Amino acid sequence: xxxxxxxIVFCLSAIPFAIVYLAAAKNLPPWGHYRGPYxxxxxxxxxxxxxxxxxxxxxxxxxxxxxxxxxxxxxxASVLGVMLLLRDPNPKSGTAxxxxxxxxxxxxxxxxxxxxxxxxGFYICTHGQLTPGGGFQGGVIIATAFMxxxxxxxxxxxxxxxxxxxxxxLEALGAGLYAVTGVSALLVGAPFLTNWLPLGTAGDVxxxxxxxxxxxxxxxxxxxxxxxxxxxxxxxxxxxxxxxS
Amino acid sequence: xIAFNLIPYAVAAWIFLCGLYGIITSKHLVHTVISLAxxxxxxxxxxxxxxxxxxxxxxxxxxxxxGAVTVDPVVQALMLTDVVVEATVVALLLAMVVKVHExxxxxxxxxxKVMRG
Amino acid sequence: xxxxxxxxxxxxxxSGFVVVRTRNVTAQILxxxxxxxxxxxxxxxxxxxxxxxxxxVVGAVALPLMVMLAIARxxxxxxxxxxxxxRER
Numbered sequence: 001x002x003x004x005x006x007x008i009v010f011c012l013s014a015i016p017f018a019i020v021y022l023a024a025a026k027n028l029p030p031w032g033h034y035r036g037p038y039x040x041x042x043x044x045x046x047x048x049x050x051x052x053x054x055x056x057x058x059x060x061x062x063x064x065x066x067x068x069x070x071x072x073x074x075x076x077a078s079v080l081g082v083m084l085l086l087r088d089p090n091p092k093s094g095t096a097x098x099x100x101x102x103x104x105x106x107x108x109x110x111x112x113x114x115x116x117x118x119x120x121g122f123y124i125c126t127h128g129q130l131t132p133g134g135g136f137q138g139g140v141i142i143a144t145a146f147m148x149x150x151x152x153x154x155x156x157x158x159x160x161x162x163x164x165x166x167x168x169x170l171e172a173l174g175a176g177l178y179a180v181t182g183v184s185a186l187l188v189g190a191p192f193l194t195n196w197l198p199l200g201t202a203g204d205v206x207x208x209x210x211x212x213x214x215x216x217x218x219x220x221x222x223x224x225x226x227x228x229x230x231x232x233x234x235x236x237x238x239x240x241x242x243x244x245s
Numbered sequence: 246x247i248a249f250n251l252i253p254y255a256v257a258a259w260i261f262l263c264g265l266y267g268i269i270t271s272k273h274l275v276h277t278v279i280s281l282a283x284x285x286x287x288x289x290x291x292x293x294x295x296x297x298x299x300x301x302x303x304x305x306x307x308x309x310x311x312g313a314v315t316v317d318p319v320v321q322a323l324m325l326t327d328v329v330v331e332a333t334v335v336a337l338l339l340a341m342v343v344k345v346h347e348x349x350x351x352x353x354x355x356x357x358k359v360m361r362g
Numbered sequence: 363x364x365x366x367x368x369x370x371x372x373x374x375x376x377s378g379f380v381v382v383r384t385r386n387v388t389a390q391i392l393x394x395x396x397x398x399x400x401x402x403x404x405x406x407x408x409x410x411x412x413x414x415x416x417x418x419v420v421g422a423v424a425l426p427l428m429v430m431l432a433i434a435r436x437x438x439x440x441x442x443x444x445x446x447x448x449r450e451r
Contacts, residue, residue: 003355004270014262021258022251030250032299039296039317040369043304046298047311055315056249059322060391071326082340124415131307132411136329140419203307226424229336233343233431237438249364260378267382275387275429279394281427283378286401289417290374293408299363303409313394316409328416332424339432346436350443 005048028078028243051199052129052208056244062135065193069178076175079225086232092239102153117145131206135215139222150234159238162231167186167224174221181210181217253294261287274342274352278335285331289324296320370404386395387433391426 003010015125042063043055052058059200151160175181182193190196193210200207260283267280296317300307305317346352377397384390398421405414 003270008267010266014265018262023253025251025254026257028295030256031253031294032250034296034298034317036317039304039315039319043315044311047306053305053307054412055306055318056321056325056410059318064322067326071329074330075395076334078337081337085340085344130302132305132415134412136325137412137415137419140424144419144423145279171253191384223306229428230431233428233435241350252368252371256375259375263378263382272385273387275433276385276390277431279387279390280382282394282421283381283397286378286397286421289401289405289413290371293410293413295407297408303411303447305411309424321410321413324410324413325416328413328420332420332428333424339428343432343435347439352436360372 046082047202049212050195050208051202052211054129054131054134056132057128057134057213057215058208058211061128061211061218062195062208065182065214068191068214068218069182072175072178072221074108075222075225076171079080079171082229083232086235088235089236092190101161107152110148111154114145114148117141117148121145121223123221125216126205126212128215129211130203130205135218136222140226142219143226143230147230154239158234159231162227163235167228167231171221171224171228174217174224177217178214178222181213185210189204253290257287257291257294260284262357271354272355274345275339275355276355278338278342281338282335283332285327285334289325292320292324292327367407370383370407372401374400387429391429391433395422395426395428398425 002106016164042059046055046058046063047053050062052057121138121141123138124133124141125135128134145238146158146162155179185194185196186192188194188245193212195209197209197213202208206212253336264280264282264284264287267283268277271277271280296319298314298316301314301316304315304321342352345357349357351357374397377393378401381390381393382399384393393431401421402414404408404410405417
């Protein structure tokens with residue numbers, strides 16, 4: 001189909017779609033008047049049942065933890081796919097020369113922010129059961145901290161840290177720890193992924209049982225996964241030129 | 246007014262159609278992938294609009310009593326999964342785009358119509 | 363409150379359209395980052411702090427980062443191809 005033909009077909013089908021959609025949207029609850037019962041039930045019960053103050057993470061890692069297990073394995077499979085597609089079968093050793101010449105302020109500022117971002121990422125990871133945040137957000141913040149090393153043009157350190165086989169081991173450890181936490185509930189005699197650890201007091205860091213453990217393992221997996229992703233995309237540029245097919 | 250109550254649903258449909266328009270009229274494969282990401286964000290607006298209450302608070306009870314009226318937390322848990330899936334889909338699609346560029350040398354969808362072994 | 367919400371939604375609609383109409387890919391990355399930030403502001407307005415954190419971290423940082431890395435890698439390959447072609451000549 002030519003481009004003009006595609007555009008005409010799109011316009012002809014977008015208008016009936018919009019009409020039918022808006023006619024159906026009239027039956028949804030009006031904006032701001034949420035009706036349904038489940039949200040209110042979980043909001044009022046979750047603090048007493050699970051001793052956690054963040055209801056959204058309690059739903060994610062406990063009430064509906066099985067879906068999050070699948071979601072973490074989607075991330076794992078996607079990182080695996082990217083590495084399979086883009087990894088060079090004959091990796092070159094050596095690093096490219098340090099190029100552009102950013103000013104010293106940028107380099108110093110990036111290096112100074114690295115420690116701050118790392119600590120902030122750990123804080124968000126481990127406090128998922130108390131405040132908004134949790135494993136996924138903290139993990140990506142940690143991965144961004146490692147990208148700062150690349151931006152500060154410290155290519156040798158970036159390559160040494162992110163291409164280390166420990167990164168792949170950490171990602172697999174994070175993904176496996178989630179499943180192990182679920183299986184450990186089977187060993188205690190409860191169904192898969194039951195929250196069987198002692199629940200503690202709501203508001204403490206060590207509270208709400210397996211939610212804290214799962215949040216930390218998800219953070220580990222996501223951080224290592226995104227670091228591997230960024231190294232795979234940059235492998236060519238760091239080793240100073242790739243194979244031209 | 247009925248129109249005011251439909252505003253977020255209409256914006257969700259508009260963003261969806263914008264993303265679809267971007268995919269159809271795209272001349273660069275990376276532009277296609279970004280338009281797909283825009284299409285995925287339309288579901289966030291729809292889900293959040295369903296679970297919203299005027300003058301309610303966030304479902305975090307760190308500093309308020311557990312009996313307060315909150316917005317719906319179930320929909321927000323669904324959206325967290327949605328955001329993660331968007332990131333992973335875009336990562337994998339971009340890897341495929343890089344491979345296409347390696348093999349075919351061009352990134353325009355109109356030049357890539359014929360499948361080659 | 364209602365007016366602020368409606369204005370935010372209008373801004374999101376306009377931003378989304380601008381992202382799609384930007385043809386230059388390097389400029390589109392910045393537009394995508396801005397769109398992600400505006401979405402995160404809207405999530406804060408809708409009383410969803412968890413989702414807003416996720417959206418900032420993914421839609422405004424990680425997604426533009428990945429697109430930039432992909433484009434950098436493709437431009438690197440182009441430059442190497444040009445260099446090897448000019449060397450053959």
